[in-house]
Amino acid sequence: MKTLTVKYFAILREQRGDAEEQLRTESVDAQSLYEELQAQHGFTLPVDRLRAAVNGEFRPWPAPVNDGDEVVFIPPVAGG
Amino acid sequence: MKTLTVKYFAILREQRGDAEEQLRTESVDAQSLYEELQAQHGFTLPVDRLRAAVNGEFRPWPAPVNDGDEVVFIPPVAGG
């Protein structure tokens, strides 16, 4: 088990009902973590439409995570 | 004979030593007028590097002129 911080933005923040949480998980990477959380919270975006960031940097899927990491799932961006 | 107003800009103004003059001429077009004035004032630019404007509009060479017209010889432009 590891402890992770997950931050939520935009549509994920609204669907989660919170901007940030700490959680304990057996997931070894961000991809399996998202699938775990998607089942729990009903996120509508499939994982292949997201990018992962770990500790403030983009990481290619599946994006391994370690105890204490901060994980962010990045929905399709729309700046400008 | 016709009476014309000629305005000079930039290098032509400096070489003429004046910005504007009224003159009487036998020239039937701006091209022959420029050649007449070039001989008189030593303008360095050949006519094929100039454009002609008559009464505030560009006119293709030889650019016919009539009594009372305002004629401007346009050196190569360099705005911006």
Add this chain to the structure above:
Amino acid sequence: MHFKITSKTIAVSELANTLQHERAGACATFEGWVRNHNEGQAVASLEYEAYAELAETEGNRILDEAREKFDLLAAEAVHRVGHLQIGDMAVWVGVASAHRGPAFDACRFIIDELKARVPIWKKEHYVAGESTWINCATKGEFSTDDAGPSS
């Protein structure tokens, strides 16, 4: 060369001052404004949200790439977040160069890359009352166009 996220009105004249350079003959800028329509729908307002930390990292990376690709003397960019109204400025990009070719090319490169890569999201509020996170639809048609819908 800096990219910043701000929750305040974008201060254009201050930003423009940071571009001044005695070797600069050309300055190109781009501003993205909130417009009153998108794909046929009347828009009432826009909400922008950013993952500010990563957005600034990625935005600064884009400015560095622009400096490598184009002959630039200065480049700055700012993106606003929060609830914006029609006519408000959402993003500003400014570039200075000796000549206008690289200034235009770099300015366009920067806004294109900002829109494609930087973690900023936009929720459109429609006059009809609904709202939607742009590019986040999961049923039927959705845009995968990097250009985004705003500008």
Add this chain to the structure above:
Amino acid sequence: MHFKITSKTIAVSELANTLQHERAGACATFEGWVRNHNEGQAVASLEYEAYAELAETEGNRILDEAREKFDLLAAEAVHRVGHLQIGDMAVWVGVASAHRGPAFDACRFIIDELKARVPIWKKEHYVAGESTWINCATKGEFSTDDAGPSS
């Protein structure tokens, strides 16, 4: 849509205000500044002179052409005349459109055409003491490049 010749400092924020439009999502601007060098020579200052009447006619014609070629909501441009110092703004072009593609394309079209067609001339004063009317040399090499030397 107006092109103007002015002998005063170009008032950018007033001009930018004239571009506002509720359908506009994109605003591209170009500024030409007096830079401290040209083709290897150190420049001290620049003198601009215009045939103002024809310059404004031709400049407005260019803005009309831009409106026909591109999907624009607003376009304004100003060129300054007189004796300018390093860093001074000589020309400003601003364009607003729903989307950024036409805004960039129109802004570039306008400055390219202004430089190529509008009767404005530029005399460079060099640090070394000489001065010359740009594009008006008649011996040896001279530039016939429409782009002109400044930006």
